[in-house]
Amino acid sequence: MQAFYDPRSDWDRANSASQHYWLDEAMAVWSEELYSSSPNCVSSSRSGNVTEPFEGLQAGIDDKPDWHGYGCSAVIKYLVGIYGEEIAQETYLRIQAGEHPVRALEVATDDLIDFWWPGFISDYYLGEIYGVGEIETMNGSHSGSWTVADEGDTDKVWTESYPALSGRLHKVVLNYDGLEGDAEAVFRRTGPGPGNIHVFKYNTTYNSSHLGSDPDSVVVSGIKDLMESGFVLYVLTDNSRDELPDYTNSVNISTGVEIRLGTPILLALQRSERIFYAAAVIGGHHRFEHTDHEGSDTFYSWNFPNMGGTSIPGDLYSGPWPSLNFFGTSFTTQMSYDIWTWTIDGSLSADGRRLEYCTAHGEERHDVYFEDELIGEAYTVLTFTFPSHDLSDSYWIHANDCCLPYGALSTDVTIHYERSIPYLDGEGGVAYETWNYLSTDWGTAIVGFSFSQNAP
Numbered sequence: 001m002q003a004f005y006d007p008r009s010d011w012d013r014a015n016s017a018s019q020h021y022w023l024d025e026a027m028a029v030w031s032e033e034l035y036s037s038s039p040n041c042v043s044s045s046r047s048g049n050v051t052e053p054f055e056g057l058q059a060g061i062d063d064k065p066d067w068h069g070y071g072c073s074a075v076i077k078y079l080v081g082i083y084g085e086e087i088a089q090e091t092y093l094r095i096q097a098g099e100h101p102v103r104a105l106e107v108a109t110d111d112l113i114d115f116w117w118p119g120f121i122s123d124y125y126l127g128e129i130y131g132v133g134e135i136e137t138m139n140g141s142h143s144g145s146w147t148v149a150d151e152g153d154t155d156k157v158w159t160e161s162y163p164a165l166s167g168r169l170h171k172v173v174l175n176y177d178g179l180e181g182d183a184e185a186v187f188r189r190t191g192p193g194p195g196n197i198h199v200f201k202y203n204t205t206y207n208s209s210h211l212g213s214d215p216d217s218v219v220v221s222g223i224k225d226l227m228e229s230g231f232v233l234y235v236l237t238d239n240s241r242d243e244l245p246d247y248t249n250s251v252n253i254s255t256g257v258e259i260r261l262g263t264p265i266l267l268a269l270q271r272s273e274r275i276f277y278a279a280a281v282i283g284g285h286h287r288f289e290h291t292d293h294e295g296s297d298t299f300y301s302w303n304f305p306n307m308g309g310t311s312i313p314g315d316l317y318s319g320p321w322p323s324l325n326f327f328g329t330s331f332t333t334q335m336s337y338d339i340w341t342w343t344i345d346g347s348l349s350a351d352g353r354r355l356e357y358c359t360a361h362g363e364e365r366h367d368v369y370f371e372d373e374l375i376g377e378a379y380t381v382l383t384f385t386f387p388s389h390d391l392s393d394s395y396w397i398h399a400n401d402c403c404l405p406y407g408a409l410s411t412d413v414t415i416h417y418e419r420s421i422p423y424l425d426g427e428g429g430v431a432y433e434t435w436n437y438l439s440t441d442w443g444t445a446i447v448g449f450s451f452s453q454n455a456p
Contacts, residue, residue: 020101025069056163155328162239174227191253376422
């Protein structure tokens with residue numbers, strides 16, 4: 001019957017498989033239940049082909065389109081359950097009209113594929129299409145496994161190629177007795193969309209339960225309880241892109257897992273919504289190198305050129321307060337104020353009690369003109385690099401704030417400062433006048449840098 005809808009010539013139909021051959025087999029395997037007296041009919045053809053839908057609806061045909069079709073019978077069964085049996089004939093009518101088989105399915109459902117593909121992937125893993133008996137097979141074919149065994153296991157990333165309309169399953173085993181009661185796991189999908197990340201808990205007693213789905217991230221709380229109850233976490237990331245014209249193009253997508261270990265300051269920072277930033281270099285006699293087209297010399301100053309005084313004040317950045325973006329124990333944020341932009345990167349120890357490193361980099365850039373003609377770019381760059389040090393318990397959560405100050409770190413802080421301004425050198429050329437920070441020779445340059453955030 002399916003050959004009736006094949007738009008190719010009699011010769012081609014008799015001597016070669018069509019690009020929709022996999023769909024023929026998928027429809028055939030699904031339709032077996034129409035002629036079975038069993039209420040839970042599952043064709044034996046599905047055995048060994050359960051994970052085929054994860055390989056790409058069209059790209060997965062590889063050199064075995066029939067086997068791929070057997071596995072993708074689940075797609076047909078899922079769609080029939082939503083849109084009705086009439087989509088089978090409508091799909092073949094579209095194929096007869098020359099449509100690609102994947103496009104034919106899309107037209108038959110009258111919905112974009114990225115609308116229903118994430119739901120299919122999730123329901124399929126839960127065993128809601130052909131039963132929970134297939135879950136073990138899927139679990140055994142995961143694309144990667146990671147075990148949380150100690151305090152150093154805070155993050156993991158898998159980056160893989162995803163064909164159009166595919167999925168990748170990963171396993172996370174919780175096996176660390178040091179997990180606190182409020183420890184949690186954050187799962188993230190990074191890469192081209194549309195697509196979703198789906199998280200499940202699984203054990204042999206309760207099978208799989210859905211914990212959440214989202215285009216970007218899913219937070220799973222209470223992972224200590226899940227571990228003690230014998231659950232393993234599975235994360236299923238999908239690519240819902242319906243890549244025309246042949247639906248076989250691939251993109252790289254990353255699946256990330258971050259374990260928030262439940263220590264007070266780290267959790268407070270990770271859950272916070274805003275950051276207050278202030279930086280100052282107060283006191284000290286600073287030595288600079290100055291250079292222009294006539295040569296260079298060194299000089300001393302109480303001030304940093306272009307900084308407006310004896311300090312590098314906090315109003316170099318002032319609200320709105322951005323969030324810190326944490327991945328594991330590492331954090332970063334970016335902010336802009338007036339003509340300045342700032343980037344802050346750092347990392348805490350696994351228990352949140354020690355600052356391992358932190359760098360704050362600020363810069364301002366603007367074009368310089370002479371008589372409406374651009375002659376170059378002027379810039380000022382300032383970078384603080386802070387040493388690792390323990391954080392005082394007195395700065396853990398108190399009142400409504402959680403503070404992580406770096407305090408007076410003296411000359412242990414590395415300062416990088418440079419300023420450059422283009423100008424006409426009087427001989428028809430463009431020269432640059434520059435200032436570079438060399439050292440602080442008198443007294444102590446007290447560097448303060450802190451951020452204060454709302455407690456959860």
